Amino acid sequence: MKKFIFITLITVLGLATLFLTLSSNEKKTITLRSDALLISFDIDALIKEADLIVIGEIKTILPSRWNGPNGRSDPKNASPDEIARAHGLFTDSLISIKQTLKGDIVKPIRVRSFIGETDTLRWENKSEPVYVLGKTYLLFLAQDTGATAKVEPGDYVSVGAYQGVYEIVDGRAISADDEWVLEDLIAYIEQSLSAETPASSTDLPAEAFTLTPEATELPVETTSPTP
């Protein structure tokens, strides 16, 4: 009888341990990080480069997606390996516009950030803005022309990633490396826009965005040198 109880106890404990292990594994999230060297923008360059400059509140943060093959964007059935091969996740946020300082807005604004999270994968990038639901931002936005632009086109990205995102806190506009009294920043933007060409030391000329020559040469295999 004691032997039966002992075996039963061991079996129950074993099953419980197995269940707990499987449960914890299911919840484990892999964190991967991409790094970007950003083009540097000062305030004048941000104003010049932006298609839209708006003040708005983050109303909705949509589920993260990825730029998968054959138009797949729902990461539900994609492995972390597949997502990493496609250079990670991205997340769109919907913004309720309170004030427009530059550009014409014809529909709700969807802003993309190249970070995200699913049940199994967390994708980080220190350069990318992390929008917080309910917070208000002054945003320098440009139409997305990057690698994921084809996934539900029409989204915007912040100019220079984190550089074009100013959180509004107590009447101040604060970015990662800049801070203004909000009214002063708005006045400066309006003044710059009313002038023909805002002066800037780091304006990026249009020529900097021209395409490099198309590759025409086929791969040439050579032997690997000994280190």
Next chain:
Amino acid sequence: MLYLFFAHDHDVPSPTAQSYFRNVQIYNLPPTATPTATLTYTPTATSTNTPTNTSTPIPTNTLPPPNYGGSGICWASKSSWSSYTVSYSIDRTTIPTSLGWDDSIHSSAQTWNNIEPSHFTLVFSTTSSNIISNGQTQNQFSVAETTPSPLFSWTSITGKSTILNSSLSWDTNNTPLPNNLESNGSTTTFNVQNAMTHEFGHWLDLWDISDEGCSRVTMWHEGAPGEIKKITVENADELAINWQYP
């Protein structure tokens, strides 16, 4: 009594740098002579040779395991490779040899290989799965982006790939302006070696640095057209690789 002073301005809140001067020569000039000083800048040598490690060879199995998660003034690191030798390849469909970028890319790798006493080595291999390409970046405002390998390991890096933004114009001119050693003078093009030296730093899993007073380091997080200052690594970059891969 007249004195000649040598000083080092380590312009950070908690200065720790030490200065060493050598080959200082002092001459007595005739009273009529006009002393002149000439500052000569020698850009990083470009070579068709593929990267090598110039430090004293030590059998791999006697090296200590790489460190990870370190930080100091103007540097920080996260994971590390399990090996001291990592290969890279160049995507020939987007960076054909005719583009003339190979020397810049190899020199970028060599810059990290030259740092002593670190024994870490980046080696060019046409078959490596760690690929450098020229294409669309996720964010159009990135000069370049480096992503990790899909083959995940909890303890170490298993692969890296870098994309140089193909919507930007690029140059391979490493000659600085006479009055600005940090720029080649271009206002429209980005320098390949400048960007790749920074990106290879990410291959070592060194972090982007944005701390005040650190803008001269190779791992500084932003770049500009004509910039070539990242080609030459600073003391903080050297401390980082020497700590990460002793």
